[in-house]
Amino acid sequence: MARLDAADFTTLQIEQREDRVVAQLHRPEVRNAIDQAMVDELHAVCSALERTPRILVLTGTPSDASAGTKGVFASGADIAQLRERRRDDALAGINSTIFDRIARLPMPVIAALDGYALGGGAELAYAADFRIGTEALRMGNPEAALGILAAAGATWRLKELVGEPLAKEILLAGTVLTGAECRAAGLITELVEPAALMDAAHALADRISAQDPLAVRITKSVFQAPREAHPMIDTLAQGMLFESQAKFERMQAFLDQKNTKEQS
Structure with a gap:
């Protein structure tokens, strides 16, 4: 079995079981903004799961009621890096390549979503086979407000997921959906309390694992x-x-x- 060494990762926290890998986005100081290091580490996860197919659970920083902190999946791409990127960087498809690789993993991918899932964070979630969320989930694509477009899958995946009218609301008018609105649109399949989010993700993984x-x-x-x-x-x-x-x-x-x- 292709094993992942948790010590090799800085932007992800890795948990492994025989039938699944949990990858928690871990850049809490910048709301889990997706930078080049995180992209590289997601590629490493994909390499292991392509060699030894297992379910992948993607999640972010959990909320902490005792500390009064809110959960966050990913606030988007790292704007500091994104601002410096030019045409050749765009043509390299940095985020779209890794998100497409995640979507094509042999076994299903589950995204467990709490708090912000915006921009590239939303596109990462769209690439999953299943999405579970909380009431606090805020999902959308504000790229046009930053003078760019959502080029890592949203322009076509989102239309397939929620239909053209709502996809245009999100992509062209900057609409950000709440957890309840995501559930009503079918963008997530289950709405749970933050404390139950990972239990729900593992329960779904258990049902998948029970199949051949x-x-x-x-x-x-x-x-x-x-x-x-x-x-x-x-x-x-x-x-x-x-x-x-x-x-x-x-x-x-x-x-x-x-x-x-x-x-x-």
Whole structure:
């Protein structure tokens, strides 16, 4: 198994289990603004998960009621670095490349969101397969107010996620959604209390982990395929799974359980 050494990371805090990796964005002094170091460390996480596929849970700084501090996922790209970037930096697709790599990881990605998820932080969340949030979540793309555009996935992922009218409100008018508004729009699938956020993320990871890993991986790949690839890709993928040992074992277990219930 490709293991990650937590000591190698400064902008992420890493927790590993056999079936999942939790990567907590950790630049609290700048509200987890995404800088080049964080991008590089996210690439390192992706390299490990491409070699040994596991579920990825992305989260930010949790709230602390006792200290009176609010949670934050990521306030966006690091503006100090962003201001100095020029045309060639934009053409390199620094953030869009890592977010696309995250979206294409073999196993599902869960984003657990509290507080600000703005700009690049929102685009990182859009790249996840699942998003869970809190009432305190504030999600949007204020890039146009800074004289740029949301070029790391929002212009096309957001339209797919929430539809064109609301996507234009967010991208062109600077609308920032609350947690409840994100839930109503389907941008997040679950709204929980901050203290329950990671429990909810792990519960979802548990449900995914209970499925056959190969079936999950292939289903995700087929789901992401372009329309013109269907139905041929579905048929070929199913042919692969029909030969897997897990298919025979899981179906036999289902039949055995059904027979036991019928006899009882």
